[in-house]
Amino acid sequence: MLLQKQTSSELKGNPSTSEVWHIQMLIGQHDYCTGAQAECPVQLSQQRVVVRYRGSVAVNCSPSVPHIGMGWEASEGAVPKTSNSLITWRVSHLTEWDIRPVCYINVNHKEQCQVELSITIYKTPDSVSISIVNHTGPMIAGRQYELQCDVHDVAPVQYLTVKWYKGQTLLNQTYFTEDSKIPVNETVTLLIRPVRADNGAQYRCEAQLDLGAEGPQPPPKETSDPLYITVQFEPIINENKLPSVVPVFRGYSEEIVCEAEGNPKPTISWILGTNDIVYNEVLTISESTPENVYCVAENYVGTTTRKVKVFVQGAQAECPVQLSQQRVVVRYRGSVAVNCSPSVPHKGMGWEASEGAVPMTRDSLITWRVSHLTEWDIRPVCYINVNHKEQCQVELSITIYKTPDSVSISIVNHTGPMIEGRQYQLQCDVHDVAPVQYLTVKWYKGQTLLNQTYFTEDSKIPVNETVTLLIRPVRADNGAQYRCEAQLDLGAEGPQPPPKETSDPLYITVQFEPIINENKLPSVVPVFRGYSEEIVCEAEGNPKPTISWILGTNDIVYNEVLTISESTPEYVSCVAENYVGTTTRKVKVFVQGNYAFVSFFLFLQIATITIIQFA
Template structure:
């Protein structure tokens, strides 16, 4: 074999009889590699191929560039993140190749929460980034977020160690008091009482107290009052830099009372409203709540009716901290709220006071629930299973409440395979995880797993269990394929050799997607030889190997120029803005970003594609503006003149005629052209003379003609005359001078 030099790649090739192995070899940029090649004709005749300073791709070799750096940082500049606000973290991976073998995984406290793969087929080392969006929660305070970048060449090559970047993040939130309801303390005269104000915030709150509106020099969450001898109103104020919250506590002095007073909130027409009364509480309650227990979704409306069977009713009402009360009649009253937005509401209490001075009361039990924001299944830590090994699937359930009513059910295809119930007593939304262990079998390849989160809230009226189901996770199981399709018989037992494309193969080696084709088995013993052939198809999960930008023309049939590969042939679904997109032809308004989803029984893969719909230029109605894709080139055709200029204005061209005359009259043609086609529009210019000018000129011409005619047609004799008075011939005129006519000074 001759010596070859390919760019910076130097090969020293020595003949070795047979061809070298076709296994994929992964080599780092600038590193040397040594490949041994032996001849089957002569095992002792070992030769070597030496490859040094490999910087250019070669068949069966993949050049890798380990990331120069993996850096993670928040996109916003906040040092402390406010609870309930959405933020973004960005992970930058510098100069890594090949990108299509790169996987970025996001972890929170070592739990996988997102996986990001790349489809960029660029061979040179670019820089890539991955973004994680999340909504901050106080339970995440101090959690460590980790970004992991890893190059994976399996099943044909190695899986390199990951590169990591991690950071803790800290949540800030304003103070919150779990029970904001006004407290009432009845204290014996000269006794002591301790008032408690439990508030939670990040950073921790500062505390202040007021007594009847006057600030006190008390700065702790507990206030001890010694020797109570008067009624007073205390207010606790918890604050940090994000805000403050208050709680009111009433202290009443009690002097040897035989009955139990209580402060109540009643309907507006009740005579008890806002007053401190005395009555006797009884345990035998005649109140009925409908429904008996209230189950309501967060931020939904709610209502409960309270009624009594007693006829001697003085007052009936509700003690509530939110919503409104409607009195239906003397023995029935309803409480309602338009939006219940507290996971720990103060239980409303219905009471009735009878004419005998006794009171009966009953509290309403409220369960406020919230469905998860997201339920998803992922494999931890690998997305690909290996036959015979145990793998763990994780069901991620975010922001669900109350967790003590949560049940997670696992399904393999449509078969229920596991159920897990939770006992966490937290009533506010939390994020939980459920794990399902599965030992991979080759028949599990392409099997779909999903989980369902159900809230069993224990209400008698709950006919439908609130639930959220995850998308299916399709298992990919790596397993060894072996050619064991032939049963041979003979005596002596025959030897079987398998051949593919004319070369003998090792049947114990795994088959890849490139090994689909015809295989030949040769059987022989000392008595004879036989052969047979069989076609083997290697099925595999879909994948895309195409560009991310595609140009089409208006009215073309829907196509991408990007067909996925996979066996069985995958089905394709177009998605735009998360919705299925399925027109028969492209329109000019269809340009934009699309997701192509390819699916077969082994899995699903997405490919992001920007489609640029090109169309012939068009004139917009009412003016000479033009549109087209690509942008059209504009040209005017007209009779040139010194006072006509064409001026560009952005993508438009405008004709400007200064001091238009009749010579500028004519047809002006605008032509808009791009690589799809052209369109024209013509404008006819007519020069109009002012009516007043036309009339003035016409009258002037007529007047001039009249003057000329008058001069030419005058009948009087031309010449010079001398005139004398009429009495010149009078006899009394002494002059006696006769009149003489002359013409041009000559006597006539």
């Protein structure tokens, strides 16, 4: 009873920690020795430490009650049992990967409790290197290649992120779920399909260790040496310097130039007739040059051809008539009118044509006129009889065109959504267009020109053409609009702007595997003992992914929100899954001690004793 009176008197004030401890020892209500920090009366200066391999570390441990001995147990830096009020676990050159330092305290001769320090030992990679798998030398535009990033001797791998860059643009990143403390080697690959604009592009990969708030800031990272790629591509002929129709005056010569960009540098040649080939960028043309010549730009990647029509002007230099137009472009079933006038006295002149012929007359101006032109291969000729024995003539150059009846776009052998990363073939069908040698088919994604195709067939009548385009959609293409466009580039005499017909848009749906929002779900989540926290796993994917949490071996929770507490396993994994793929993010649950809660709990126990005494 003396003890009770003494205790009651002391409790009227503010009892000290030692007094509380003494009271609990006497009444047998202490329960510090379960090994958890919230129950064991010691406090660590840091709840979690992140230390570089072979680096130094120092963590203090101090008691919150009187004791008969405390110390640090560890395979490195152990501190023998002492009665001091603060002891430090210290290692100047940490080399043990799986070290587990424990601060223990003996509160009496029978009971001991302990707190384990959460420690992460990390090592940046010895090297990070980038290479091309099974390939050396230049790449070919449009083909697929595999890049490989090798990360050597890094720990712990579950905190590693490997990032891929082209120049300053982040292309992709990979995370790891293996739970390993010792250094490992990791290999990551990336598929690329370079285009001509990628010639000289720099690729690199970067290994970054995201060690949480206790780790170094910014997170340590190692970057590979840059990989510069050479992309070889088929030639592109400069059409601005080489028009599709080139005039030349009879009796004179002209030079036309064919320039082409390509890698390797293309060879340039001209095809004149069946077997006549000129190897030069510059071609000299004259009235004796064939009506159609072809520039051919070639390297070992491919060949590009551009057709040029040589239009001979000035036939009146020999034949004394003049046409009001040297070349006309007429829409099929459209109207046309061209004047022919003599420059000398004559015995008669006229127009010969299968439509709109003009009989011979002594007039000084005659007009070839058709109001509804329907003959594709018409060749109007103005002739003049300068005397009773001599006649000469000038042929009018005429192009009859017809815009397509329809232009349509479709996917070859596929319906429904597309899967990210797979290859698909789009098809553009152009129906009933003429003349095809002036046709250009263009492919667009949104407002971006992707590709264009020219035609070299020499045909005057309408034809059908089919053009294809290979695509490999990514998640950003979900909802993208593709279309194809048929344009007739008929030269300066044709309609301006050039007539074109566009397909209806093709909207694609791209399905892709989930991406977990890491900004909302850190890799390390603290939780105070005795309390619970909610963590949220959000993921983007198409179709919308299902979210689940894996806790331990067989425990699975199907929800975006997971409630964690001190009883939650040390590692939990969020799994975002759809039928395209599965993405997993590993989270470490770090249990922190709640000393305010311990003090409050002790105060409640003391208050309970006081009530009992007064009762």
